[in-house]
Amino acid sequence: MVMRSVDLRSDTVTRPTDAMREAMCGAEVDDDVLGYDPTARRLEDEMAKMMGKEAGLFVPSGTMGNLISVMVHCDVRGSEVILGDNCHIHVYENGGISTIGGVHPKTIKNEEDGTMDLAAIEAAIRDPKGSTFYPSTRLICLENTHANCGGRCLSVEYTERVGEIAKRHGVKLHIDGARLFNASIALGVPVHKLVKAADSVSVCLSKGLGAPIGSVIVGSQSFIEKAKTVRKALGGGMRQIGVLWAAALVALQENLPKLQHDHKKAKLLAEGLNQMKGIRVNVTAVETNMIFMDMEDGSRLTAEKLRRTLEENGILVIPENSSRIRMVIHHQITTSDVHYTLSCLQQAVQTIQEPSRN
Numbered sequence: 182m183v184m185r186s187v188d189l190r191s192d193t194v195t196r197p198t199d200a201m202r203e204a205m206c207g208a209e210v211d212d213d214v215l216g217y218d219p220t221a222r223r224l225e226d227e228m229a230k231m232m233g234k235e236a237g238l239f240v241p242s243g244t245m246g247n248l249i250s251v252m253v254h255c256d257v258r259g260s261e262v263i264l265g266d267n268c269h270i271h272v273y274e275n276g277g278i279s280t281i282g283g284v285h286p287k288t289i290k291n292e293e294d295g296t297m298d299l300a301a302i303e304a305a306i307r308d309p310k311g312s313t314f315y316p317s318t319r320l321i322c323l324e325n326t327h328a329n330c331g332g333r334c335l336s337v338e339y340t341e342r343v344g345e346i347a348k349r350h351g352v353k354l355h356i357d358g359a360r361l362f363n364a365s366i367a368l369g370v371p372v373h374k375l376v377k378a379a380d381s382v383s384v385c386l387s388k389g390l391g392a393p394i395g396s397v398i399v400g401s402q403s404f405i406e407k408a409k410t411v412r413k414a415l416g417g418g419m420r421q422i423g424v425l426w427a428a429a430l431v432a433l434q435e436n437l438p439k440l441q442h443d444h445k446k447a448k449l450l451a452e453g454l455n456q457m458k459g460i461r462v463n464v465t466a467v468e469t470n471m472i473f474m475d476m477e478d479g480s481r482l483t484a485e486k487l488r489r490t491l492e493e494n495g496i497l498v499i500p501e502n503s504s505r506i507r508m509v510i511h512h513q514i515t516t517s518d519v520h521y522t523l524s525c526l527q528q529a530v531q532t533i534q535e536p537s538r539n
């Protein structure tokens with residue numbers, strides 16, 4: 182019997198569509214190290230235009246996009262970057278900005294909504310007069326949407342305020358925009374407005390947009406030229422990348438309009454989960470495609486028990502910790518998959534909490 186499969190582990194799990202595979206087969210390509218792959222160039226220019234920046238550069242992953250951006254902005258020894266203590270760059274990128282980039286992190290507490298307190302950001306900027314002892318602050322990093330805060334969106338107003346602080350102190354601003362398009366759709370704001378204050382942005386096409394691989398960093402022409410050199414040094418210079426970018430172009434056309442449906446399905450799932458005994462979801466905090474499902478104390482529910490039961494029903498999720506599960510909606514999750522997940526979870530919760538009844 183073929184087991185139904187519902188993969189809620191992340192929006193990075195999507196498979197290329199037939200249209201993407203077709204585009205990959207017929208992609209126009211060239212050596213992107215010795216010159217410019219024409220398909221890559223087309224998408225880099227298109228992304229830069231969408232973001233309101235001068236230029237763009239393909240990178241194989243969002244991790245590399247962030248690392249390159251930090252290394253270009255912090256190209257002097259003793260540089261320091263201000264970033265959230267729960268942001269992807271600090272938590273999930275192997276400490277690359279320090280171990281590879283040689284950049285010192287100065288973390289500030291991420292609030293539940295993904296922001297960092299504005300006063301705390303400004304207070305964290307080192308006084309240049311103290312340069313005998315202190316690292317020198319060269320960059321502030323934001324993350325929009327904020328993955329570890331449950332896909333929360335940073336507003337234009339907040340981003341502009343951080344940009345003003347950065348400008349006031351001669352510091353650059355980078356946005357990890359892995360899911361920037363989700364923020365744009367959720368807020369009803371074009372992406373170029375969300376990143377106007379940023380000197381650089383890293384945007385993933387391999388997340389909600391459903392491309393099989395790839396991110397793009399955008400910024401000034403001179404920033405992108407330096408980024409290209411750092412990308413090569415990191416081994417990210419690739420040859421006929423048009424094969425990959427062709428899929429990303431299709432993803433941009435096919436899936437951008439679908440993000441709003443991902444958000445609606447996330448809300449539907451969150452509301453259904455919240456009805457279950459022993460389960461708690463902050464439904465208001467579900468702004469985009471991510472849901473954090475918490476098990477209440479005394480509920481006899483654990484993330485591992487639920488993960489295992491769901492897996493037995495073909496539903497894949499990732500526990501955040503012993504009493505929290507993350508679920509991420511993407512364009513290959515149907516509304517029927519959401520209902521199936523809810524009914525399997527309802528059954529699991531009942532079985533675990535009232536074993537005598539079954």
Ligand SMILES: Cc1ncc(COP(=O)(O)O)c(C=O)c1O
Pocket residue numbers: 193241242243244245269270324326327328357359360385387396
């Ligand atoms: C917010 C955020 N930034 C960056 C990344 C890194 O992207 P990649 O997995 O392509 O390295 C991810 C996850 O993948 C992410 O969720």
Ligand SMILES: C[C@@H](O)[C@H](N)C(=O)O
Pocket residue numbers: 190191192193273328
């Ligand atoms: C786990 C993390 O690296 C990935 N960005 C995700 O959200 O799935």
